[in-house]
Amino acid sequence: MPAIEFPAGVTTLLSRSAKISNWRDGNLIRWDDGNTLKPMGGWEQVVLSGGPFASRVREMHRWVALNGIIWTAYLCEQHCYVESGNSLTDVTPVGGIPAPAGLNAGYGELDYGKNNYGVDVPGAVSTLQKFSAAWTLNNWGQDLLVMWSYEGKLYRWSPTTPSSKLVAVTGAPITNRQFIVTPERHVMLFGMGGNYGDFGWCSQEDLNDWNFASITNTAGMYTVDPLSPIVAARLSAAGILVFTPTMTHVVDYIGLPYIYRIRPVGRIPTPISASSVAAIPDGVVWFSVEGFWLWNGTAADILPCSIWDTVTNRMDFARTVRESNVVNVASRGELWFFWVDIAYGLETSRYVALDYRSRVWMPGFLKRTCGFVYGNDRNPLMSDGYKVWKHETGFVYPEAQFMPYLESQTLNIAGGERWITISKIHPDIMGDRTALAFSLALNNDRSNYSKQRYTAQRTVNQHGWVDIRETGRDVRLRIDMIANRDWSTIGPIIFDSKPRGGR
Secondary structure (H helix, E strand, O other), X not given: OOOEOOOOOEOOOOOOOXXXXXXXXXXXXXXXXXXXXXXXXXXXXXXXXXXXXXXXXXXXXXXXXXXXXXXXXXXXXXXEEEEEOXXXXXXXXXXXXXXXXXXXXXXXXXXXXXXXXXXXXXXOOOHHHOOOOOEEXXXXXXXXXXXXXXXXXXXXXXXXXXXXXXEXXXXXXXXXXXXXXXXXXXXXXXXXXXXXXXXXXXXXXXXOOOOOOOOOOOOEEEXXXXXXXXXXXXXXXXXXXXXXXXXXXXXXXEEOOOEEXXXXXXOOOOOOOXXXXXXXXXEEEEEEOOXXXXXXXXXXXXXXXXXXXXXHXXXXXXXXXXXOEEEXXXXXXXXXXXXXXXXXXXXXXXXXXXXXXXXXXXXXXXXXXXXXXXXXXXXOEEEOOOOEEEEOOOOXXXXXXXXXXXXXXXXXXXXXOEOEEEEEEEOOEOOOHHHEEEEEEEEOOOOOHHHOEEOOOEOOOOOOXXXXXXXXXXXXXXXXXXXXXXXXOEOOEEEEEEEOOXX
């Protein structure tokens, strides 16, 4: 068999017998700029004094105060912390924050003010069954702004009084879903004032002026039409994208007298959660129940995903609505979408990564609830909800479900009509070849995948070959990282193979 050069990315088909020269599965693997195959960098825990977190971390943000001190905020389900110099300070508002409601906990079932908070209404369908909670952080100048969607107030904290607690913004509407700080220096609230289809903004540069009736300020508001709950909103270079189940809108700054305008984009699938939307140079990308979508500033279109069928086959939809999130690893040009696999618990356990420069898809196993990359930092920070991890540091993967690996699609003869014997494999490895082990997945019964078996792992010998002799109808190559060392990249692979009979 001639050398096989597998194209970049993973193409996963539910059928394991399909004969295509692609990788079908992988974990913690990337293709830099769509070309160079290599392991993703490892991670190490960030030790923070003043911890641990008292509830799960769901959002992170970093900014610089006027005195040059770098601050990081950690928004948890019932708490908020700020950190500088690896020292955590709890700034949770006095009185605390209620726990997020469950899937059927009575929140959002009827009009605001109807029935008791957190008490189920017989026959009612909870809003949270369809739409996720939202956690929002941003800075207003050097001050931090915070919001929990299930509590609804806009809070503010100043680094000039670092021991103080978050305080609700005076004059701001309450019972909101999320907010955005606009480049024009307005704070825009969505699901504003308990009215799920309303959004509005404060007067320019004045966080306390929300008088929408005044003709002497720049505050204003809109109600989306047709009326529908605002699920998510995301700021991009081409405006603010506002998602509802019946229509997606874009909000543009136009100046006086209207300040902002709203115009429809179309009826397109909404994000699966408020945390599953990201802005990239090409536009806005989000994860929906119907796949991945891209709005390029003019129109929205499906973003083809070569591993989507297996994602939907394994996804716990209800839990993914509550838990999914996306981390924009801008230093690598990658989006990491985290989702819940029905076989691996109730929290995020898998990711689908997109290299948006080359449109290459990469799957894997990893538990993360949020993360970010700040400025020119090459080390993304991510959290699993309980700990904070600095990524791209060496090749050690603490608490990982699996080490990095790759598995190919089927290698067979005459579409599987004849058996094939593979006796040697000659890989092209740039780095430390002792960090890798090779094996084959063999399947002779296409109607019963449970009979598939993996051969013993073998390493590269002193001559550069992997000595292996196995026969099967459908054969797949698997490469496992077995040592925490950089193997750099794998090029075309030569297989020493011979066709056998058809029985």
